[in-house]
Amino acid sequence: MNQAELVLFLEASVRLGVPLALAALGETISERCGVINIGLEGSIIAGALGGALGALAFENAVLGVGVGAVAGLLCALVFAVVAVGLGADQIITGTAVTLGGLGMTGAIYRARFGATGTELSLPTLAGVRIPGLAEIPLVGTALFDQAATAYLAYLLAPALWFFLFRTPYGLELRAVGESPDAAEAAGVRVVRVRFLATLFGGLLAGVAGAHLALAHTGTFAENMSAGRGFIAIAVVVLGRWNPALVLAAALFFGAASAFQFFLQALGFEVAYQIFLALPYLLTLAALAGWVGRARAPAALALPWESKR
Amino acid sequence: MQWSIAKAFPGTVLCLAVVLSACAGDGSDPAEDTLQAALLTSGPVSDAGWYAGAYEGLLLIEDSLGAQVSHQQTATPAEFDEAFLAYGSSGYDLIFAHGFEYQDAAIRAGSRFPDATIVVSGGGRVADNVVPLIFRLEEGSYLAGMAAGTLTQAGIVGMVGGVAIPPARGTFVAFEAGVRAVNPDIEVLETFTGDWNDVSAAKEAAVAQLSRGADVIIHNLDAASFGVFQAVREAVADGRRVRAIGMNSDQNDVAPDVIIGSAVIYIPQAFLETARRWEAGNVGGEPIYASIREGVIDFVFNPELLGELPEGLVQEIADARDQIRSGELEVPRVRFVEGDDDPPSGGSE
Numbered sequence: 053m054n055q056a057e058l059v060l061f062l063e064a065s066v067r068l069g070v071p072l073a074l075a076a077l078g079e080t081i082s083e084r085c086g087v088i089n090i091g092l093e094g095s096i097i098a099g100a101l102g103g104a105l106g107a108l109a110f111e112n113a114v115l116g117v118g119v120g121a122v123a124g125l126l127c128a129l130v131f132a133v134v135a136v137g138l139g140a141d142q143i144i145t146g147t148a149v150t151l152g153g154l155g156m157t158g159a160i161y162r163a164r165f166g167a168t169g170t171e172l173s174l175p176t177l178a179g180v181r182i183p184g185l186a187e188i189p190l191v192g193t194a195l196f197d198q199a200a201t202a203y204l205a206y207l208l209a210p211a212l213w214f215f216l217f218r219t220p221y222g223l224e225l226r227a228v229g230e231s232p233d234a235a236e237a238a239g240v241r242v243v244r245v246r247f248l249a250t251l252f253g254g255l256l257a258g259v260a261g262a263h264l265a266l267a268h269t270g271t272f273a274e275n276m277s278a279g280r281g282f283i284a285i286a287v288v289v290l291g292r293w294n295p296a297l298v299l300a301a302a303l304f305f306g307a308a309s310a311f312q313f314f315l316q317a318l319g320f321e322v323a324y325q326i327f328l329a330l331p332y333l334l335t336l337a338a339l340a341g342w343v344g345r346a347r348a349p350a351a352l353a354l355p356w357e358s359k360r
Numbered sequence: 361m362q363w364s365i366a367k368a369f370p371g372t373v374l375c376l377a378v379v380l381s382a383c384a385g386d387g388s389d390p391a392e393d394t395l396q397a398a399l400l401t402s403g404p405v406s407d408a409g410w411y412a413g414a415y416e417g418l419l420l421i422e423d424s425l426g427a428q429v430s431h432q433q434t435a436t437p438a439e440f441d442e443a444f445l446a447y448g449s450s451g452y453d454l455i456f457a458h459g460f461e462y463q464d465a466a467i468r469a470g471s472r473f474p475d476a477t478i479v480v481s482g483g484g485r486v487a488d489n490v491v492p493l494i495f496r497l498e499e500g501s502y503l504a505g506m507a508a509g510t511l512t513q514a515g516i517v518g519m520v521g522g523v524a525i526p527p528a529r530g531t532f533v534a535f536e537a538g539v540r541a542v543n544p545d546i547e548v549l550e551t552f553t554g555d556w557n558d559v560s561a562a563k564e565a566a567v568a569q570l571s572r573g574a575d576v577i578i579h580n581l582d583a584a585s586f587g588v589f590q591a592v593r594e595a596v597a598d599g600r601r602v603r604a605i606g607m608n609s610d611q612n613d614v615a616p617d618v619i620i621g622s623a624v625i626y627i628p629q630a631f632l633e634t635a636r637r638w639e640a641g642n643v644g645g646e647p648i649y650a651s652i653r654e655g656v657i658d659f660v661f662n663p664e665l666l667g668e669l670p671e672g673l674v675q676e677i678a679d680a681r682d683q684i685r686s687g688e689l690e691v692p693r694v695r696f697v698e699g700d701d702d703p704p705s706g707g708s709e
Contacts, residue, residue, distance in 0.1 A: 057571060057572075060567070060568075060571045061568075064564050064567060064568065067560075067564065068560065068564060071560075158404055158406070161406060162404075162405075162406050165406070166406070167405055167406060167412075167415060168405055168406060168407075168408060168412035168415055168416060169404070169405070169406030169407050169408040169412055169583065170408055170614070171408060171586045171589065171614045171615060264559070264560055268559075268560050268563065269559040269560055269563055269586065269587050269590050270590050270593075271559060271586045271587075271590060273404075273406075273407065273557055273559050273583030273584065273586055274403075274404035274406055274407075274557065274583060275403070275404060275557040275558075275583070276557060276558065276559045276560070276583070276584075278555050278557060278558035278560070278561065309561070309564070310564060310568075313551060313553075313561075313564050313565045313567075313568040314568045316549075316550065316551040316552070316565070316568070317518070317549050317551055317565070317568040317569045317571070317572045317574075318572070319547075319549060319550075325554070
């Protein structure tokens with residue numbers, strides 16, 4: 053790879069990493085208070101279709117992202133009512149939300165655009181070039197000539213870190229994830245915290261989906277989320293439930309995906325499945341060494357009922 | 361990135377619908393005289409391509425032959441068996457399983473439901489009542505390769521695929537042969553993304569090939585093909601002279617500004633013809649081939665971009681098509697069908 057190709061590779065890495073980062077940052081917040089939402093995939097695909105329909109209806113990509121965010125939030129609302137409100141098993145509920153999201157978006161898409169589909173040409177989020185920063189050699193355009201949703205991810209990472217570790221609300225949220233009983237005894241409204249955190253996660257997953265449709269591909273296709281919700285959950289683990297590291301882990305995963313496409317385009321005569329497995333192998337390797345000391349929130353995935 | 365369990369939901373709903381409709385039919389017993397035809401796909405039929413064509417074929421059979429039809433979308437191999445079970449036990453006569461991935465489940469179902477006939481698109485295994493429907497799409501893909509080889513100015517062309525199953529590899533082997541027939545020095549890039557519907561991955565794969573200098577890109581994808589077209593569109597917007605080629609269905613109107621032509625299977629016609637043959641009692645024990653000769657495979661130029669083609673190209677493609685039809689020109693193939701043991705021709709494998 054020469055320098056020009058390296059720049060293109062880095063740009064692709066960020067494009068592939070941003071939707072993972074958005075979804076994973078939201079999931080970080082919900083997992084920090086003990087809710088593992090594997091319905092994330094459902095929120096992402098809902099966000100993609102919501103974004104597409106919104107952008108078509110308003111002829112405006114920014115409003116489309118807003119509609120996508122709301123669609124992702126609605127999916128998470130279903131999850132929150134059942135898993136947090138009624139205390140049902142989080143894994144089973146999340147699976148149902150994901151399957152429901154994929155099925156519903158397919159049904160809505162076919163009802164709206166015909167059973168055999170069509171390539172939608174959607175209004176897209178224009179790239180925003182940050183003057184000065186985009187001139188940095190090598191990484192400038194990759195990081196600072198992207199759609200607005202990328203900057204949202206960059207800004208959210210430190211903001212959420214500050215919220216979690218430097219504010220009383222963040223402390224309460226983490227307490228709910230470690231020991232909900234103790235948190236309740238200290239006066240924290242556990243269910244409300246978990247509800248809001250889950251909705252926030254759904255909102256960001258919706259933005260991630262809208263990014264896929266409106267910033268990355270300019271179209272919608274059924275199942276286009278292609279497992280990113282589950283990868284985002286792996287990214288949270290890789291990032292040790294720390295928003296700043298989660299952003300880095302998402303970009304790392306994006307880079308690993310981009311790398312495989314560049315290797316194949318370079319014509320390496322190796323089975324392509326090895327390239328496809330590469331990001332996962334790297335994650336496993338990183339998990340084994342780098343995340344050795346990381347510990348999940350103690351109450352993660354445990355249903356909780358008020359003892360009062 | 362394949363979490364195919366996630367695709368289960370639509371299948372489950374349709375599966376229920378099948379069971380319900382089978383119950384509703386108990387009184388009138390439609391199996392007596394009405395053809396009951398079913399379609400299984402492992403992806404959404406809204407891909408404006410491979411699966412969409414099959415769904416249109418099913419509807420064509422309904423319209424033309426008055427058949428009672430049903431469609432089900434399956435995901436995991438475990439669901440393949442469930443789906444065959446649902447249709448087999450409901451008395452469906454003709455089951456189209458639209459993909460190579462169904463071949464093993466089809467053999468199992470075939471022995472369990474001897475009264476049903478199962479047609480596996482691109483399948484490789486044969487039984488008395490299980491027949492592969494082999495689309496010689498490589499013939500259309502070869503013509504597409506000739507067009508790409510003529511059109512490329514950079515001397516680099518690209519291919520983006522989903523999963524490297526034999527029918528998909530076959531189209532790429534033939535495409536490459538078509539390119540090389542024009543100019544053996546042209547470089548041909550090949551990328552598989554591992555997912556037929558991941559639009560983002562397909563787009564990045566195409567972007568990577570474009571950045572290597574490719575200026576004509578063909579795909580063998582389902583809905584993810586939209587990502588390839590989008591990447592080509594953006595390169596055009598950046599001032600590059602690049603084009604895409606469609607595959608499976610006539611996709612020329614999917615992105616008429618950048619698709620120079622499509623290697624097509626007229627899937628609906630092939631399905632209808634198969635159903636007619638079944639009614640005449642002529643389906644069973646051997647593969648059904650659908651090729652340029654039967655008028656089921658072709659390469660069609662996009663009428664909107666005809667003006668930019670070099671002089672003589674349309675005629676060259678037409679001549680090659682005639683040569684393939686007459687058997688004078690043999691297109692290299694990837695062989696995967698039981699009993700398909702013609703002497704291997706140069707270039708395949």
